Amino acid sequence: MRRIWAALAAAVLLAAAGCAGGADIEVTDAWGRPSPSAASNGALYMMIANNTDSVDHLVAVSSSACGVAELHESIMSDGVMSMSPVGSAGIEIPAGGEATLEVGGLHVMCIDKQADFIAGDTYEVTLEFDKAGSLTVDVEIREG
């Protein structure tokens, strides 16, 4: 009997630890715009919240929907738009704060799209964080 209680307690503890671990980094509103096959690339956007008290970095992204996925940033200056890969440190997610990947700013560049992006489709995207490790999220294809 005592053994069963011990096993139950261990299970509850593990579950609690699991939940807390999962909530360290929260990704919401992950989406991408529909685009035809003539568009080789697509941008993916999302909100990433860091619920821990130490800074973390999004350092890499991968998805079977993309030949290669990279972290990029669009920068508008005097009406001229340029876009370039972010540095090797990745995208900073401040302690207790969030990073927003959005239109005209930071985004995941999905290079060599493996399918037409059609409204209503979802794709799994795996995010690699410096401290939190990897996290797989669903990205929804929708208009804005």
Added chain:
Amino acid sequence: MTESPFSEELAPSRSRPPWQYALVAVPLLVAGLVFWWGYNRAQPHQFSGAVIQGLTAAPDFSLSSDSGPVSLSDHRGKLVVLYFGYTFCPDVCPTTLQDVADAIEILDDDDAKDVQLIFVTVDPVRDTAERLGEYVRHFDESFLGVTGTEEEIGSVATLYGIYYRAGEGSEATGYLMEHTATLLVIDREGNLKEVIPFGVDSEGIAADFEYMLR
């Protein structure tokens, strides 16, 4: 604890029935709405972008689409919207094209028919006429995508004050273009009328189109 001598006056009066407040509030609200409506009507149209004052004839050009040559002068009588971009661009270009497509949706059918978007590639090496056609029609069936030789594109861009150059990308992307990301609007008479910066929403774009089509 001492009682305040003002407590009597500060206490809310309970003698007035609530409907009496409505006698004051409703006419005030109506007067406010009427004033707001009249004020808005009296205001000149507020453009979302920069208005080009005076008559600035938009220089003509001829480039190639997948349905044959396209000249600006073919579309005299319509509102022509010029955008310089490239299909490799995943973020700002599709966002802008979607905003224009949404703006056209907002317009009534007659106005919508009189708007012609022409997407000029700044990446003629990778953007063929076929690729451009498929790309722009994804956003709106009426959109035209045009390309030409590097020299032709260069001279059209110069005529319209569009800056572009191939910037560094990554191994996977190859070069990435830097380019002026504004919408140039040419009125029915062929004059360059407005420059709309990136980030104006479809409602703002539609309001400007509607005004310029009058």
